[in-house]
Amino acid sequence: MTNSTLKPINKVCVIGAGVMGAGIAAHVANAGVEVLLLDIVPKDATDRNVVAKTAIEKLKKQNPAPLMSNQAAKLITAGNIDDDLKHAGQCDWVIEAVIERLDIKQSLYANLEKYRLKDTIVSSNTSTLPIETLMAKAKKPLQEHFLISHFFNPPRYMRLLELVVGDNTSDDTTARIRDFCDRVLGKTVVDCNDTPGFIANRIGTFWLQCAVTEAIKQGIDIETADAVLGKPVGFPKTGVFALIDMVGLDIMPHVLGSLSSALDDKDQFHTLGKLPEMVTAMIADGYTGRKGKGGFYRLTADKKKQAISLHDRSYSDAKRPKVPAANVGRKGGIRGVITHDSPAGRYAWSVISQTLAYAASLVPEIADDIDTVDAAMRLGYNWKYGPFEMIDKLGTEWFATALKDANHPVPVLLTVANGQPFYRTKDGRLQFLGVDGTYQTIKRPEGVLLLADIKRRSKPLLRNKSASLWDIGDKVACLEFHSKMNSLNPYSMSMIKKSVKFVNDNDFKAMVVYNESSHFSAGANLGILAVAAKLRLWPFVDWFLNAGQQAYNNLKYAPFPVIGAPSGLALGGGCEVLLHCDGIEAHAETYMGLVEAGVGIIPGWGGCKEMLVRAQEKYSKSVNQPKGWVTPDFIPGGPMAPVLDVFPLIAMADVSKSAHLAKEKMFLRSADNVVMNRDRLLSAAKERALGMAKSYTPPKAPTFNLPGASGAAALDLGVHDFIKKGVASPHDGKIGVALAKVLTGGNTDQMDTVSEQDILDLERAGLIAMAKTSKSQDRVIHMLRTGKPLRN
Numbered sequence: 139m140t141n142s143t144l145k146p147i148n149k150v151c152v153i154g155a156g157v158m159g160a161g162i163a164a165h166v167a168n169a170g171v172e173v174l175l176l177d178i179v180p181k182d183a184t185d186r187n188v189v190a191k192t193a194i195e196k197l198k199k200q201n202p203a204p205l206m207s208n209q210a211a212k213l214i215t216a217g218n219i220d221d222d223l224k225h226a227g228q229c230d231w232v233i234e235a236v237i238e239r240l241d242i243k244q245s246l247y248a249n250l251e252k253y254r255l256k257d258t259i260v261s262s263n264t265s266t267l268p269i270e271t272l273m274a275k276a277k278k279p280l281q282e283h284f285l286i287s288h289f290f291n292p293p294r295y296m297r298l299l300e301l302v303v304g305d306n307t308s309d310d311t312t313a314r315i316r317d318f319c320d321r322v323l324g325k326t327v328v329d330c331n332d333t334p335g336f337i338a339n340r341i342g343t344f345w346l347q348c349a350v351t352e353a354i355k356q357g358i359d360i361e362t363a364d365a366v367l368g369k370p371v372g373f374p375k376t377g378v379f380a381l382i383d384m385v386g387l388d389i390m391p392h393v394l395g396s397l398s399s400a401l402d403d404k405d406q407f408h409t410l411g412k413l414p415e416m417v418t419a420m421i422a423d424g425y426t427g428r429k430g431k432g433g434f435y436r437l438t439a440d441k442k443k444q445a446i447s448l449h450d451r452s453y454s455d456a457k458r459p460k461v462p463a464a465n466v467g468r469k470g471g472i473r474g475v476i477t478h479d480s481p482a483g484r485y486a487w488s489v490i491s492q493t494l495a496y497a498a499s500l501v502p503e504i505a506d507d508i509d510t511v512d513a514a515m516r517l518g519y520n521w522k523y524g525p526f527e528m529i530d531k532l533g534t535e536w537f538a539t540a541l542k543d544a545n546h547p548v549p550v551l552l553t554v555a556n557g558q559p560f561y562r563t564k565d566g567r568l569q570f571l572g573v574d575g576t577y578q579t580i581k582r583p584e585g586v587l588l589l590a591d592i593k594r595r596s597k598p599l600l601r602n603k604s605a606s607l608w609d610i611g612d613k614v615a616c617l618e619f620h621s622k623m624n625s626l627n628p629y630s631m632s633m634i635k636k637s638v639k640f641v642n643d644n645d646f647k648a649m650v651v652y653n654e655s656s657h658f659s660a661g662a663n664l665g666i667l668a669v670a671a672k673l674r675l676w677p678f679v680d681w682f683l684n685a686g687q688q689a690y691n692n693l694k695y696a697p698f699p700v701i702g703a704p705s706g707l708a709l710g711g712g713c714e715v716l717l718h719c720d721g722i723e724a725h726a727e728t729y730m731g732l733v734e735a736g737v738g739i740i741p742g743w744g745g746c747k748e749m750l751v752r753a754q755e756k757y758s759k760s761v762n763q764p765k766g767w768v769t770p771d772f773i774p775g776g777p778m779a780p781v782l783d784v785f786p787l788i789a790m791a792d793v794s795k796s797a798h799l800a801k802e803k804m805f806l807r808s809a810d811n812v813v814m815n816r817d818r819l820l821s822a823a824k825e826r827a828l829g830m831a832k833s834y835t836p837p838k839a840p841t842f843n844l845p846g847a848s849g850a851a852a853l854d855l856g857v858h859d860f861i862k863k864g865v866a867s868p869h870d871g872k873i874g875v876a877l878a879k880v881l882t883g884g885n886t887d888q889m890d891t892v893s894e895q896d897i898l899d900l901e902r903a904g905l906i907a908m909a910k911t912s913k914s915q916d917r918v919i920h921m922l923r924t925g926k927p928l929r930n
Contacts, residue, residue, distance in 0.1 A: 155193035159235035190216035206796035227253025298517035324814030334400035338518030370467025372522035383433035497525035498549035566595025605633035648827035658704035659712025699830035703823035717748035731793030738914025742905035753780030844883030
């Protein structure tokens with residue numbers, strides 16, 4: 139939902155159907171907005187729109203998928219620049235994403251201006267050309283409606299959008315784009331000054347170039363470098379060399395070249411030197427990273443991973459070394475890594491100290507405040523902490539002293555800090571240190587509600603080691619999971635039950651289930667199942683399953699509305715939590731699925747039952763039954779129809795690759811909403827909960843008419859056909875048989891009524907039966923050890 143006081147953006151045109159342009163068009167379509175995608179007309183082309191059409195077809199096949207659903211692709215219309223600029227000018231926003239040549243861009247703007255409506259906004263996706271230069275030949279009406287909107291690749295997954303405005307850009311233009319990109323596209327919009335590389339690429343390119351040149355200079359192999367400059371210090375877990383492989387080595391010369399030519403001769407960037415000759419040679423030989431023959435890493439024909447030597451460019455099998463300096467990071471944090479007395483520790487210090495000092499030296503040149511810079515690096519380069527947050531972890535005084543001891547210039551901002559942290563909490567509010575040495579309170583945009591902020595100014599209503607309950611205002615409570623990967627265990631179940639009771643006893647209006655981890659929940663704690671199976675503690679397993687079923691039904695039948703608000707993975711038991719909520723407000727990047735079959739078991743906390751309920755609802759709507767109809771007395775296709783819809787989703791451990799696809803797979807209902815901006819998720823869930831609370835009545839318990847043994851036999855035949863074709867293993871077949879028995883109602887007949895508890899009992903019995911098999915136990919152990927499913 140956009141700001142109603144601003145003129146809406148209902149149609150967008152993207153000019154340039156390359157990787158970035160097509161990706162931007164895809165993401166606009168993901169938001170449900172029509173897009174016109176234009177590119178050149180190739181010489182002698184029979185189809186004048188062939189470039190844009192080809193780009194759209196590629197979008198449908200790419201992995202990771204730029205499109206959130208197949209429906210999104212239908213919102214993109216292909217065209218060409220020669221014939222369709224007149225249509226582009228009628229759009230509300232035109233995004234230019236053509237080659238980085240000033241003459242081509244300025245010519246395009248001049249031609250577009252012939253057709254542009256007076257309120258049509260034009261922006262460039264450039265990251266190298268100043269807005270003043272782009273607009274040098276433009277008339278004032280275009281200047282007032284022009285800005286730079288720099289997306290990051292891939293546009294669907296990277297949440298950062300850098301916004302640069304010119305001296306003549308109107309406030310209305312800026313407000314419309316900021317609001318649309320925030321609320322509709324789900325971006326965190328950061329304001330950048332008009333400087334080379336803006337924020338993220340200015341610092342990020344320095345970091346990557348520094349990591350490569352220092353590794354060559356110090357004789358550090360790439361696996362060691364990636365070990366210390368990865369997860370232990372809060373950088374992407376790939377490390378720097380694997381990250382460059384992902385981005386593409388061939389991008390480096392262009393980015394380095396543009397920055398080198400644009401930056402002042404005294405800029406610290408120039409001390410890193412040119413791109414190393416060995417990298418230039420790799421690019422020339424086609425070793426451009428994952429999209430080429432390989433890069434710093436490559437896979438052999440038999441899928442063995444190899445790493446390159448920075449000394450002679452030879453490849454050898456990856457060793458995956460255990461690096462003591464990296465291991466120190468688990469307890470000693472960033473400082474522990476960079477002070478480790480080893481070549482790896484000294485390498486980490488050289489890269490991190492130079493990068494953080496460089497970042498500190500750039501404020502206020504590249505942005506007005508440090509919070510903007512930190513947000514850009516977290517969201518644009520996937521750093522866990524921004525550079526100033528990292529300095530706080532080191533200690534501003536410690537870092538300044540360490541730079542002095544290393545004969546490195548101390549940035550002015552560190553001197554201004556004078557030993558104070560860059561961030562502090564005062565009166566329950568997060569503040570950052572301004573360039574003038576005073577603290578400023580961080581103000582969230584309207585409609586943004588963060589649990590992190592609530593935690594700064596309050597204490598939990600209830601808490602144990604795996605979950606907490608918080609008061610988020612207006613008599614709404616928030617249940618938060620916070621175990622590792624938010625896996626669910628007896629403590630989680632206990633907190634669900636206690637939370638429902640607390641909310642009811644204390645006259646709260648509603649509850650939201652939400653957290654701000656990377657993932658909502660990876661499901662049940664498999665370690666508990668592995669230990670119980672090894673010790674044959676089957677009564678305990680049955681108790682644990684029953685406790686989960688009761689806890690989830692407590693959510694479902696609570697006397698107040700419960701809204702789930704997931705983001706990231708919501709798998710297995712995590713998915714089942716959501717299935718028992720009254721409604722779901724899902725972040726667009728929510729990946730839901732009942733994946734238990736992948737570890738050799740079936741859903742045991744009501745997942746089978748709730749998916750049958752959804753399938754029955756689907757068919758009840760198709761026959762226009764009265765509102766509130768919950769009994770499946772008549773279902774088109776008979777009692778087998780819902781079973782056939784649900785069985786493949788669970789048997790194949792199907793996971794939706796977006797919230798939009800979760801609707802198609804029935805994990806979300808039609809009334810559930812998709813929220814594009816992660817920071818707006820809690821607020822959306824709270825508002826939905828309050829809306830439902832006005833006239834809420836708990837749902838009635840569902841009943842089922844299921845096909846029984848005859849239906850199970852039919853499913854078994856299909857499963858064994860898959861086994862014969864080699865699509866499924868014999869053990870997959872056993873899991874399918876166990877699942878079929880649950881979904882068809884066990885020992886029943888289609889004329890009998892099966893209760894909710896009957897299905898839950900079948901789930902528990904089926905899960906325990908599979909957990910007792912050695913091959914299912916092997917699958918569980920393999921998942922715990924590797925994080926990947928075992929097909930045995």
